[in-house]
Amino acid sequence: MSNIRDVARLAGVSVATVSRALSNPEKVSDDSLDKVHKAIAQVGYRPNMLARNFRSARAYAVVVLVPDIANPFYSLFIRALEDRAQQKGYAVLLGDTRGTPEREMEYIRRVETRLADGIVQLRPSSEKSQNNIPPDIPCVNACGCEYTTGPAIRIDNRAAAKTMVNYLISLGHRRIGVISGLKDNPHAIDRLEGYKEALAEAGIPFEKDLIAEGDFTMWSGLNAAFQFCNMKVRPTAIFSMNDEMAIGAMQTLKNQGIRIPEDMSVTGFDDIAYAKYSDPSLTTISQPAEEMGKMAMDMLLKVIEGEPLSQRECVLPTEFIIRKSTGPVQKK
Amino acid sequence: MSNIRDVARLAGVSVATVSRALSNPEKVSDDSLDKVHKAIAQVGYRPNMLARNFRSARAYAVVVLVPDIANPFYSLFIRALEDRAQQKGYAVLLGDTRGTPEREMEYIRRVETRLADGIVQLRPSSEKSQNNIPPDIPCVNACGCEYTTGPAIRIDNRAAAKTMVNYLISLGHRRIGVISGLKDNPHAIDRLEGYKEALAEAGIPFEKDLIAEGDFTMWSGLNAAFQFCNMKVRPTAIFSMNDEMAIGAMQTLKNQGIRIPEDMSVTGFDDIAYAKYSDPSLTTISQPAEEMGKMAMDMLLKVIEGEPLSQRECVLPTEFIIRKSTGPVQKK
DNA sequence: CAAGCTAATGTAACCGTTTACATTTTATTT
């Protein structure tokens, strides 16, 4: 492997000139530039970025901590993040934590040992589930929820949930079941808040029994739906806190002979690609996953470079998408 | 930021001793080990891995080139890859190429400039779409198809497709439509081969009109299905080359009032999570995505470390999964 | 107790860049 000295020797210039020719060509005469390029081509020189990064004390890489890459919402986000990172000359280290704090620590250590310059955190954290990231390491929360402290990208979960429930109420629904995430999940907390607000404003009393706990997987949605099927007085609509659980729930309902939306309306959250192709297609809230990924990267780079942020928190708009899984409540 | 020399000074030993205490503790006396650990704790020392990697001329990172991370099959694969990499102390650099050769080159350059030690390639390559990876850089093809040259993980696409089509034939189907990938996609080529073989063995003539070209997206499956709906003599079954297109196709069929599987059977390929939850649930071929990810990583590490491979190519078994989207052909 | 051996430690070179500073070359001005 040839190095910068080989190139310098061959080109008949100093190593400094070669280095400048590569990173500050405007500071080098056309003549030298030419000689250097010829020499580089001749020996097939490729700069050793490990050396460059070491010297500049920068990894030019960021870690993205994601609870589960197989979740389509996250993969969309990461795709946008990676796109932006590539544009800016940064690499994205994939940190699929599978929900374990140990793996998360492992990746935090990567930043502490300089293998990465910062972190994009996708796991929502609350008082219960602490964010273990030391305050001195550059980090952007892109989990999308409230209750973050550092720089953050989020949506207004509460307002979005409220919009959705208001819509169901406007269709005449008054018994609206909820398939929630785990009780202490910040997304679940915020969205439940929105649900309660909408109910309160419509003068509908809140019933604890109408909340079924899931964990954002299709399987859990499938199970949660049974709870509603077995009720003496069934809800006429289900507000699921993500699309996957809604898809799972719809399978249960159809198996039980419950028609959607005639007998029961179902709504989701996230607008993953499959929401459009489910049967019936799913009324849901679209999160701007790609916009969030892009902004998270921009924000993190600012933090890394020490630039001031114009705002600590960036709240992005969601879109309410009506499809065929919702309809007016039927008269009996 | 404290460095190894600070630690050495504080511990009253040489830098070599500190270095050894960290990477070869068995070569250091208990006494020194103790002093070093105390000093490390006192100054909060974290080794600079950029320096370590530079010195050892290893990035301890691999690039995974993936056409689209948002594809659930790929994200499953990558999750397993990352899991294994983490175990072995390697990082995974996400290289979502979005199908463009430029972006692919960008990532190949990362290896040439030492920012990564090797590549896992998920894009299938054929004569038409060349694999641009120079032969001297460690690489494992995990695209899952034939016609690779270097180390590779794959499945037997042809046999799997044949199994599927044989099954449809056994149900009495003789007019079997195909929703293919792009014509020159190696997966599509192999799977079509299997389709033809099954037909030939059953004495069913091959009809070109029964092949609709898609691009592995749900949208393309949705469109392709129209081609079959509009035929004077419709096929009684559709063999889709992946699950997404099958899901898209099923939506079209249902919209056209075609019952699945009574009027038309539909099959997929990959067994993504949604296949189980589609309506009806999808008969498909399960690819061992996680096993493939794990093996790809192991194989690549062997190549990087210069260990000999026990076999150039590793063909993993697929699983044939019968669900509710297929049934016997109806008598008229 | 000296010689010989092993284990532990230290010294300093090295990896391939970047860059501050010194020096030389070239261009501009008087």
Added chain:
DNA sequence: AAATAAAATGTAAACGGTTACATTAGCTTG
């Protein structure tokens, strides 16, 4: 043509680890 300013180039010292080699300490043995 000399003086001055500006541009281009070169020299060598970093950066923070690892490790070959030299040295020293501790132990065994005849």
